Amino acid sequence: MFKRIRWWRVLPYLLIMGMAVLLVAPQVILHSTIVGSDAIFHFNRIYDAAKQIQHFNFSYFQTNYGFQQSGRIINALYGPYFAYLSGVLLILVRSWYHFQIISTLLVYTIGGIGMYRLASQMQATKRIALVAALLFMNVGWLPRWGLSQNLNAWGAALAPFMLLCAVRMISDHQRPVKIIPLALIMAVIIEIHILSTIIFTLVLLPFFVIGLWQTQNKLNMVFKTVLAALLTILLTANIWGSFLTIFANNRIAEPAKFDLEHNALQFSMILGQRNQLGAVCLVLFAAQIIYVLISKKVTSVNRIVTVLGGLILFIASDLFPWVTLQRLFPFLQSTLQFPVRFTIIAYPLLFCGVAISATQLYLNRRGKPLYYQIGALVAVILCLAPNMLGMALKAETYHSVDVLDSWTGVTVLADTPNQIRSSLHAKHPGQLLTLVEKRHPDYLPIPTEFKRLSFKRSDEYEKQIxxxxxxxxxxxxxxxxxxxxxxxxxxxxxxxxxxxxxxxxxxxxxxxxxxxxxxxxxxxxxxxxxxxxxxxxxxxxKQPSSFTNLLILSLISWSILLGVGLVKWFSKYALRKLVL
The missing domain is CATH 2.60.40 (Immunoglobulin-like)
Incomplete structure (x- = not known):
């Protein structure tokens, strides 16, 4: 069996997984758990889901185990299925340390494979597609799950898979839309992070319009897109049911406000994470944009992904007039919060364009100059080094007197740092949540008599709960x-x-x-x-029966889709092997 494995096909995936292991190596070596800015918030909701599963005592809306057992609503409005799947993982691994290591490996691996598949789909050579994947794994939001537990990292990891569907709209004129892949990726991201869903949808629109203009069978494309949208709605009926249930009768507090300009993308000669566009990406993206603008040999797909990626990168940066926009639309401070979030789409688009151009230039070269390989290796190392350094520094904080990497919005009740360190490795993850508590105001209700008052809800939550x-x-x-x-x-x-x-x-x-x-x-x-x-x-x-019906509809839809997938897999692979 091993002789029949085509190692040249498997090797890129092994190298991507190897990069993921390398990136978490500092944390494993130091045996540290990184408690970043969003860690305690997500730990609470994941712990609540895990305890519901353990005790088989489900409360979809009411939080009974996490968040000080206050009964507040979190998971119903914020990635419910993702919380339950994460809860299953926590039950299996039992400690926050092991949960963090495995989930971080998953984010890196999923993102890397997605970027590799996207570049390969655009006819990039396997080596160039692999380089694009390794670079993508080390920049932007993807590292932020391991470094700070920002859920945007999952949006970044899934973005290349969404772009596979988007690019198909403009490159495959015969079958521009495949219903199940498009519906599946959109449903998955909706069940994880709503804001990433909005960004994904906005980016899909120009691809759809261009694809519709190019294809001969416009009615078929529209029909399949509508079916994909309907399937997505069925799969995520629980989300829409939750929002209708809560927002129809309750006034809910807005998320915290952030200054837009200060949270836009900035340019850095060294760093390349979240708010910084590092030197390697700056050079690559600038060269790609210039090449697309001046070359006459660029394909239409390359031009579209590059121009769109460059435009989104500009919108994400502090070059965009965010000060003016914030003054005109102040609600963006609490809804968008971080303009740099747009890079979850800008980066994979531009890396895809770079891979297409690099392949074109590489195939048209004379001879086989070694500096192509050396340049690619240097680029990967320059992106890898600051990422690993950041991981090592944050992992080292665990062994300091601070223990926590971020103290923003937390109340610490532990007597000694060792208590917190022990709780992060304990087989009873609820210990940590009794020692470190998060003052998080999201999704708190606003009674009618207080709706016009301005006050700091995080402070009130600390005093009252x-x-x-x-x-x-x-x-x-x-x-x-x-x-x-x-x-x-x-x-x-x-x-x-x-x-x-x-x-x-x-x-x-x-x-x-x-x-x-x-x-x-x-x-x-x-x-x-x-x-x-x-x-x-x-x-x-009191859960409305209308929501219960929508939840059942969602679960049935996922079950049917899973069944269809298993049947297709069995008929394509397992049955063929049995016949042979």
Whole structure:
């Protein structure tokens, strides 16, 4: 069997996986867990999903295990299926250290393979496609999952797969749209990161318009695109159901605001991560854009991906008038937040163009000059070195007195740094979340009487939830309910560390409460009438039957798609081997 393996086909994938291993090597050698800016937020929601699976006690909307067991809504509006899949991984590996290593390897490998496939699809040679993949793995948002646990990294990893569908629209005039691949990649990213979905959709539009203009069978292309969109809606019915359920009856707090210009792409001679465009990419992209503009031998596909990639790169950079745009459209501060996010599409587009041009120049060369290979190797090393250095420095922080790489928006309750270090390697990942808590205001409700007031929700969340939840006993009951118990020495009203929405139901001391019988704070924490002695409060999110139907529709759609995929695989590979 091994003799029959065509190693020249497998080798690029092995090298991509080797690069992924090399990139996490500093963290493995130092045996460190990197707790970056978004780590505690994602750890909480992944832990909540893992505990739901472990106890087979599901609560799609209400958070009963993570986020101080406050009952707030997070996963239903933020990558629910991704959270559950991550929860399965956490159950299998048991510690945050192992979870981080494996998930980081996955991000790098998926992104690298996607970039290799994209460049290869555009007829780049395997060597050049491999170089493009290795460069892509070391720049932009892709390293940010391992370095800071930014979910944009998953969008960056999946972007080349989306571009495979986009480029097919302008290069394959006979079959510009394949329904299942297009629907699948869009559904996957919707289940992970909504903002990346919006960026993907905006980029797909020009490819669709150009492809529609070029193809002879315009009606067929439109028909297949509509079918792909409908299939995507079916697969992600749970997401749309969640948004309809929550936003129809609740006013939800906006995410934190960021200055757009300060979070746009900047130019750097050394770095090449997130906000910096390093020297290697600057030279490659500039040369590619100039070549496309002056050469008459450039293919239409190369010209389209390069011009579009260059335009998006310009929009992502601080050269774009973000100050003016922020003044005209202030809501972008809390929705877009980071203009540099556009590089998740700009980079793979430009690397694809570079691979096409490099292949064209390489095939038209005279002789086989060694400097082609040396130049490619130097470019990869120059991108790899700062990435590995960044990983090593962040991994080293774990062994310092700080332990955490980012202290932004966190409340640390550990007595010593060793407590945090131990919790990151513990086989009970919930330990960490009791020692380091995140003041994260996203998706908190805004009661009607407070909607015109301006206040810092993260500070209020810390005072009302983080600082008080240990004074209560929390217990998760069957049916996704959450019970709080406490002792009171007087009869009055008390604010409890829970978050309620319009669909939330409260039962106090065995009696259901109406909304008129309790008040709400400015972040939706209930203030209930307590009695002297023992008090019991049960929180339950009443899930509408309409959403339940949409969730079932989504799960059935994924099951059917998986079944179709397995049948096709079996008929194409397994059955053929049996016959032979």
């Amino acid at each position: 983080i600082d008080t939840h240990r004074k209560f006993n929390h217990q998760v009951l069957a049916g996704g309910r959450l019970r709080l118990t406490w002792e009171a020495d007087r009869q009055d009203y008390r604010q409890v560390p829970l978050i309620v929405y319009k669909e939330s139901k409260l039962e106090l001391n065995g009696r259901p409460l109406t909304t008129a019988e309790y008040d709400e704070t400015n972040i939706g924490a209930p203030v209930v009438p307590q009695r002297i002695g023992h008090n019991t409060l049960i929180l339950k999110f």
